[in-house]
Amino acid sequence: MRLVLTGEHEHKSRWAAIQSVAAKIGCTPETLRSWVLKMEVDSGAKPGVTSDQAARMKELERENRELKRANEILRKAAAFFAQAEFDRKSK
Secondary structure, three states: OHHHHHHHHHOOOHHHHHHHHHHHHOOOHHHHHHHHHHHHHHHOOOOOOOHHHHHHHHHHHHHHHHHHHHHHHHHHHHHHHHHHHHHHHHO
C-alpha cells in the first residue's frame, strides 16, 4: 500500500500505480485497490467505517443474535411453565 502511495506520482493515475505494484507483489489490482482504500479509511484520510468500527459492529451484531436467541428460549420456557401451572391448578 505504501508502494502505491509513494509511487503514485510516477504514474498517470492511482490505478496505473496500483496495477504496477500489484504485478510486482503478485496480487490482483482490485485487491490492492481495496487494501489502499481500507488503509485510507482507517487512517482518517477518507470517510467511511474503519476496520475497528466494523469489527465492533460485527461483535455487537453477534451478541445481539445470541441475546435474541436466549430471550426466545426464556419466552418459550416461561410459556411452558405457565401452561404447566395452569394445567396443575385446573385439575
